[in-house]
Amino acid sequence: DSLLQEKLCSGFLMSGTYYFVIVGHNDNPLFEIEFSSSGREVRKDDHRHLNQFIAHAALDLVDEHMLRTPNMYLKIVDKFNEWFVSAFVTASRQRFIMLHDLKNEDGIKSFFSEMYETYIKQVMNPFYSINTPIKSVHFEKKAQFYGRKFLTG
Numbered sequence: 001d002s003l004l005q006e007k008l009c010s011g012f013l014m015s016g017t018y019y020f021v022i023v024g025h026n027d028n029p030l031f032e033i034e035f036s037s038s039g040r041e042v043r044k045d046d047h048r049h050l051n052q053f054i055a056h057a058a059l060d061l062v063d064e065h066m067l068r069t070p071n072m073y074l075k076i077v078d079k080f081n082e083w084f085v086s087a088f089v090t091a092s093r094q095r096f097i098m099l100h101d102l103k104n105e106d107g108i109k110s111f112f113s114e115m116y117e118t119y120i121k122q123v124m125n126p127f128y129s130i131n132t133p134i135k136s137v138h139f140e141k142k143a144q145f146y147g148r149k150f151l152t153g
Helices: 002-008 049-056 059-068 103-124 137-152
Strands: 017-023 028-035 073-080 083-089 095-100
Touching: 002 059, 017 049, 017 103, 017 137, 028 049, 028 073, 028 137, 049 059, 049 073, 049 083, 049 095, 059 073, 059 083, 059 095, 095 103, 103 137
Parallel strands: none
Antiparallel strands: 017 028, 017 095, 073 083, 083 095
16 A cells, blocks of 8 residues: 555556646747546646746746756746646747646656757758748657657556
8 A cells, every 4th residue: 555655656557637838038839738647638728828828927937047047958947726837948048837736757857868859850840930830740750659658648
C-alpha cells in the first residue's frame, strides 16, 4: 500500500490534465494542445479560454525567470488555483508553457526537450514562417505521441 502511494507521489503512475502552448515573440499562441489521462475526456472549448488566460498571465513571470537563469527549462514558475505553470524557453526566446494539475517534473522536462527538437525541425522548414501558427499535421502528431509517452502514459 505504501509502495503504491510512493509511486503515485513520485510520478510513475501520475497522469492528470495538461495544456501545452508555444507562445511567440508577440505573446501570440503558435501551437496549443491538451492532454488528459485515459478514461478522462479532454476538455475542448469549455476551459480553453481559462487555460489561455492562465498561460498568458504567466508570461511576465516566465520572462522574469528567463533573465535570471541560463537554463532553458524553468520548472514551475507559477500556480493558479489547481494549475501549476511550467515553462521552457528556446534559444530564439519562444516560450513553451505547460499548465498541469499534478507535479510531473521529469515527464514535463522530457516532453519539453522532445518538443524543442520537433520545433527546431519545424522552424527549419522553408515553408514555415517564424512566429506564425504551426498548422503541421506531423507536428501535432509528434506532440500527441510525446504527450502520451511522457505525460499521460
